[in-house]
Amino acid sequence: QVQLAESGGGLVHTGGSLRLSCVASGRTDRNVAMGWFRQASGKEREFVARIFWVAGDLTFYGSALKDRCIITRNDAKNTVYLDMDDLKPEDTAVYFCAAARRVVSGRVEFDFWGQGTQVTVSS
8 A cells, every 4th residue: 555645735826836745655666656636626636747656757747737837756755746836726726646556558547645735826
């Protein structure tokens, strides 16, 4: 099992920045990727970004925060970060960290999820 703990959420004004952190613990040696998702109230969860834990720092971004966020990792701390800039009120959501152990038919399958951290962007 893998446990994930997010932090860094909070209230920010439009145009502001935030750094989210996710610390992974437990059997992290089998992780192949970690990612960030978000879910706004009344909406479906959407993909934000992922980074592979193997094969270098290969990253992939969804359209949700594309060009306004960067995902990075610190292997020594088993931590993945999401740096977000130029935040807008529509970015208000609960942001979840996830860990994957499998890639099936080219699709990263996220098996473990954190509890989420609330990000609120005021206008």
